[in-house]
């Protein structure tokens with residue numbers, strides 16, 4: 242049996258479970274681990290049966306509970322390499338650099354400074370370069386260790402240690418890389434990742450195929466590119482972003498810059514853009530069309546529904562194009578094939 246369950250969808254957290262054969266995959270982990278498990282149980286899914294987590298992109302509403310969930314379950318996480326790097330940067334910003342990285346930076350800065358001094362032919366009487374530009378001080382990931390930080394770290398490089406695995410916020414049980422445009426498999430499920438236009442490092446949508454069923458999953462995209470259009474064919478289920486109503490966004494509470502970001506070619510898909518795709522480019526094949534990632538500030542479920550219903554009206558039947566709205570606050574009922 243193939244099953245698809247949306248656990249949460251929206252700017253405060255996204256996650257879904259797809260299962261087929263003996264394989265279960267969590268798509269994004271945008272809620273806390275605790276909340277993810279709670280919702281899985283509500284939806285009749287056992288978190289312990291998950292085999293892997295796949296990540297669409299590194300925005301917080303897609304990765305919030307990632308590290309804790311992956312560690313708790315001891316399962317691999319599938320990223321593109323750029324998304325993994327961006328996620329690590331998000332978790333370990335500059336002030337959290339490891340001691341080894343800090344030493345390296347000290348040496349580099351000292352060398353640069355020395356070169357400057359040499360070229361200017363001025364006698365050097367400089368301060369410890371490592372402390373000069375670092376108001377936050379040395380690695381703060383392990384306070385006990387930083388208490389013993391030598392004043393001149395370069396003298397004792399052998400004491401430079403990366404933090405232990407458990408101290409590293411970016412540590413995961415296993416990391417697997419995939420590339421957009423390169424299909425791959427996790428157990429019994431085939432995944433076809435494709436690039437989407439969004440302001441993240443390397444964002445993707447997916448088509449999941451298992452037991453002859455095809456599920457399309459695409460949110461967080463500024464517009465529907467010809468390639469996205471080509472991927473979303475012959476689906477049995479489509480989860481499509483219907484983020485905002487254009488007028489509500491225009492007149493709504495967001496600052497001007499944020500409105501521009503949402504509206505941009507790397508922002509989010511409006512109700513009108515989703516409806517336009519459903520009316521003009523969608524092949525009408527799916528049994529279920531789920532609207533997702535609805536904005537709570539700039540959309541109303543009824544507006545999204547009516548726009549999509551109008552677009553699908555010529556093609557709705559008892560067996561096809563059943564329209565469902567995914568929610569931010571509760572899991573959707575599991576959809577079985």
Ligand SMILES: [Zn+2]
Nearest residue numbers: 252300302461
């Ligand atoms: Zn998002």
Ligand SMILES: [Zn+2]
Nearest residue numbers: 298300439461
């Ligand atoms: Zn995003």
